Amino acid sequence: MDxxxxxxxxxxxxxxxxxxxxxxxxxxxxAVSRVFNAQGGISAATEERIRDAARKLHWTPSxxxxxxxxxxxxxVGLVLxxxxxxxxxxxELPSGMFxxxxxxxxxxxxxxxxxxxxxxxxxxxxxxxxxxxxxxDGVVLLESRVGDTRFELVRRLGLPAVLLGTPWVDDPISYIxxxxxxxxxxxxxxxxxxxxxxxxxAVSGPEDYVESSHRDRILREVLAAGGAxxxxxxxxxxxxxxxxxxxxxxxAQHPEITAIVYATDEMAIxxxxxxxxxxLRIPEDVSVVGYNGTDIGAxxxxxxxxxxxxxxxxxxxxxxxxxxxxxxxxxxxxxEVVDPELVIRxxxxxxxxxxxxxxxxx
Amino acid sequence: MDxxxxxxxxxxxxxxxxxxxxxxxxxxxxAVSRVFNAQGGISAATEERIRDAARKLHWTPSxxxxxxxxxxxxxVGLVLxxxxxxxxxxxELPSGMFxxxxxxxxxxxxxxxxxxxxxxxxxxxxxxxxxxxxxxDGVVLLESRVGDTRFELVRRLGLPAVLLGTPWVDDPISYIxxxxxxxxxxxxxxxxxxxxxxxxxAVSGPEDYVESSHRDRILREVLAAGGAxxxxxxxxxxxxxxxxxxxxxxxAQHPEITAIVYATDEMAIxxxxxxxxxxLRIPEDVSVVGYNGTDIGAxxxxxxxxxxxxxxxxxxxxxxxxxxxxxxxxxxxxxEVVDPELVIRxxxxxxxxxxxxxxxxx
DNA sequence: TTGAAAGCGGTACCAG
DNA sequence: CTGGTACCGCTTTCAA
Numbered sequence: 001m002d003x004x005x006x007x008x009x010x011x012x013x014x015x016x017x018x019x020x021x022x023x024x025x026x027x028x029x030x031a032v033s034r035v036f037n038a039q040g041g042i043s044a045a046t047e048e049r050i051r052d053a054a055r056k057l058h059w060t061p062s063x064x065x066x067x068x069x070x071x072x073x074x075x076v077g078l079v080l081x082x083x084x085x086x087x088x089x090x091x092e093l094p095s096g097m098f099x100x101x102x103x104x105x106x107x108x109x110x111x112x113x114x115x116x117x118x119x120x121x122x123x124x125x126x127x128x129x130x131x132x133x134x135x136x137d138g139v140v141l142l143e144s145r146v147g148d149t150r151f152e153l154v155r156r157l158g159l160p161a162v163l164l165g166t167p168w169v170d171d172p173i174s175y176i177x178x179x180x181x182x183x184x185x186x187x188x189x190x191x192x193x194x195x196x197x198x199x200x201x202a203v204s205g206p207e208d209y210v211e212s213s214h215r216d217r218i219l220r221e222v223l224a225a226g227g228a229x230x231x232x233x234x235x236x237x238x239x240x241x242x243x244x245x246x247x248x249x250x251x252a253q254h255p256e257i258t259a260i261v262y263a264t265d266e267m268a269i270x271x272x273x274x275x276x277x278x279x280l281r282i283p284e285d286v287s288v289v290g291y292n293g294t295d296i297g298a299x300x301x302x303x304x305x306x307x308x309x310x311x312x313x314x315x316x317x318x319x320x321x322x323x324x325x326x327x328x329x330x331x332x333x334x335x336e337v338v339d340p341e342l343v344i345r346x347x348x349x350x351x352x353x354x355x356x357x358x359x360x361x362x
Numbered sequence: 363m364d365x366x367x368x369x370x371x372x373x374x375x376x377x378x379x380x381x382x383x384x385x386x387x388x389x390x391x392x393a394v395s396r397v398f399n400a401q402g403g404i405s406a407a408t409e410e411r412i413r414d415a416a417r418k419l420h421w422t423p424s425x426x427x428x429x430x431x432x433x434x435x436x437x438v439g440l441v442l443x444x445x446x447x448x449x450x451x452x453x454e455l456p457s458g459m460f461x462x463x464x465x466x467x468x469x470x471x472x473x474x475x476x477x478x479x480x481x482x483x484x485x486x487x488x489x490x491x492x493x494x495x496x497x498x499d500g501v502v503l504l505e506s507r508v509g510d511t512r513f514e515l516v517r518r519l520g521l522p523a524v525l526l527g528t529p530w531v532d533d534p535i536s537y538i539x540x541x542x543x544x545x546x547x548x549x550x551x552x553x554x555x556x557x558x559x560x561x562x563x564a565v566s567g568p569e570d571y572v573e574s575s576h577r578d579r580i581l582r583e584v585l586a587a588g589g590a591x592x593x594x595x596x597x598x599x600x601x602x603x604x605x606x607x608x609x610x611x612x613x614a615q616h617p618e619i620t621a622i623v624y625a626t627d628e629m630a631i632x633x634x635x636x637x638x639x640x641x642l643r644i645p646e647d648v649s650v651v652g653y654n655g656t657d658i659g660a661x662x663x664x665x666x667x668x669x670x671x672x673x674x675x676x677x678x679x680x681x682x683x684x685x686x687x688x689x690x691x692x693x694x695x696x697x698e699v700v701d702p703e704l705v706i707r708x709x710x711x712x713x714x715x716x717x718x719x720x721x722x723x724x
Numbered sequence: 725t726t727g728a729a730a731g732c733g734g735t736a737c738c739a740g
Numbered sequence: 741c742t743g744g745t746a747c748c749g750c751t752t753t754c755a756a
Contacts, residue, residue, distance in 0.1 A: 029743090030742075030743065033736080034742090039736095042742080059494075062734070063495035064430045068426045068427055071749095098455060106478075112476045113437070113475055114473075115473070115474070129422070133422050133424065158377075240661055269658060269661045295602075296602065379750085381749080391751090393727080396726090405725060426748090427749035430733065431750050
């Protein structure tokens with residue numbers, strides 16, 4: 001009873017269309033359409049018949065037909081730019097962000113179309129294609145870059161867009177910025193200053209990433225104001241391998257540093273491994289701070305001091321903003337924008353000098 | 363020259379349609395269609411004019427119109443089932459898999475529609491919606507479960523599907539299985555046996571996940587054949603917190619164990635933290651093995667012994683299989699299916715007893 | 725080699 | 741309150 005029947009069903013029985021429903025209910029297609037678009041003007045009895053028919057036929061309006069008719073696909077595009085994927089790297093996806101985005105989009109019956117690009121050109125090419133083929137009604141832009149040409153591009157394409165980050169120049173694009181507080185770096189700097197660190201290094205993200213350079217700037221400013229210095233600053237891609245390499249370079253040139261701030265938790269972990277290879281203990285010899293990332297750092301030993309940010313919340317905010325731009329009425333959100341939070345764990349401690357000084361003083 | 367012109371362009375100039383192109387080229391719409399579908403039967407001169415016109419108008423066929431006309435959306439759906447997302451957990455996305463999938467799909471001009479469900483019911487509901495609204499031409503099923511009802515569901519929905527995993531029962535569904543070799547667990551078991559371990563525990567994934575139970579079974583079998591025992595076996599969700607909890611339970615009940623095999627690298631890291639809390643050294647007192655995951659384990663100290671699997675390759679294979687099912691001719695792939703590979707690092711070593719025995723014997 | 729016309733599955737305007 | 745009908749943008753016979 002099973003082997004062939006299901007196959008046959010799938011092949012034979014054409015899916016029901018609005019016409020089938022109308023016929024079964026004995027009404028016109030317009031009537032069916034009205035019922036399912038809550039336009040009113042249909043008698044209760046008729047509506048009942050129509051809904052019955054639809055239920056019986058398992059009918060749901062075709063998203064494609066609606067898309068054609070309304071010139072809206074109810075889909076949002078997201079292009080992840082991951083250079084290096086070509087070489088089979090397995091880049092981490094910003095998972096929290098996805099869940100945040102998807103949650104809000106799904107609630108409004110929007111889909112999320114994911115693409116992965118391997119270069120800036122490839123990325124822009126992808127937006128262009130998505131827009132021209134009208135596959136999406138809008139896009140979420142990730143990773144704000146210095147010199148970013150995407151705002152201009154999406155505008156030319158007539159594509160509503162929201163940037164998850166802060167634009168590098170004053171630009172009318174909608175964005176979910178990193179907030180006024182320096183994305184948590186102020187707290188990091190203050191924490192290190194309080195502990196007594198004066199020679200600090202940063203292994204940061206790509207130089208042309210707005211957020212990365214913003215974080216560096218805040219770090220540098222607050223440290224300077226506190227009488228300390230960012231003695232070394234090594235930008236680079238967000239990869240553990242780079243972090244290890246940068247850490248080695250810093251140790252070679254600035255053996256005096258007592259703390260290193262990494263751009264991600266993964267990089268911090270790779271950095272700690274490198275520090276250990278050099279016979280340095282954490283946090284006794286060098287304090288280490290991570291950022292964001294998974295909470296895997298909590299399990300590391302020593303547990304990693306880091307900055308936690310609610311990326312999922314940011315994703316939701318971006319989705320709401322984008323829906324608004326696309327003309328969808330979104331429920332007003334009472335959601336607070338939460339500031340990044342410094343999570344102090346065991347990888348930061350007073351530097352040896354300070355500890356000694358204190359001991360001597362005491 | 364810019365402030366208003368671009369805005370106006372976006373608002374005013376309706377996007378070009380095939381009719382515009384036809385008019386500009388002085389031909390019929392059919393002619394344009396033929397040119398862009400490589401159907402031949404158009405003189406070189408005409409084709410040239412048509413292409414010129416299209417270029418001038420920046421015209422690209424509308425994906426929605428094509429979708430309606432052809433009854434295919436050129437989109438593949440992927441529903442991630444992440445219970446717990448509701449509570450703001452940030453589940454890791456299987457990134458490598460996505461890049462693998464996307465790469466192949468994009469090459470064939472297919473999009474990847476991502477959804478996130480928070481329960482099995484929600485997940486099935488999502489497939490149903492996607493199918494009924496004809497938003498996708500097929501779906502990729504993740505995480506094969508015991509008692510899985512999705513195969514039956516997608517069949518009923520007439521939705522081509524490929525399971526990334528092995529079905530729990532003999533089922534006609536297409537799938538990219540975990541291979542005959544026990545997904546690398548045979549190697550893990552042999553490695554531990556060779557080192558001399560005899561009392562081994564497993565902190566594995568959810569009991570109703572086919573792959574998890576398969577891995578457990580292989581582990582148990584190979585260990586038994588080698589005269590060792592899987593003395594403790596604690597399934598649970600793939601989370602570090604669970605891993606820590608399970609590790610504590612194992613230590614309490616089976617202090618004699620000398621090695622623990624974890625379901626993921628993240629879990630292994632949490633487990634190692636727990637072992638340390640109990641004053642145990644790794645690998646001197648307890649050997650630890652992870653699985654898959656990011657390569658963050660390489661930077662852990664001690665570097666984590668794990669099983670590496672090319673998930674991106676599996677993603678590509680799934681995409682090719684699915685495209686095939688949907689009637690797309692995919693280039694024959696010369697890609698070898700690579701077996702999971704045991705990566706021996708520093709977290710595994712001979713157990714103390716064995717080490718002593720050897721020393722005594724030597 | 726090319727054009728005309730009939731849809732694909734809906735929506736919305738206009739009558740009645 | 742309900743039905744008829746002209747599209748949305750493209751593909752595909754069928755004729756010419």
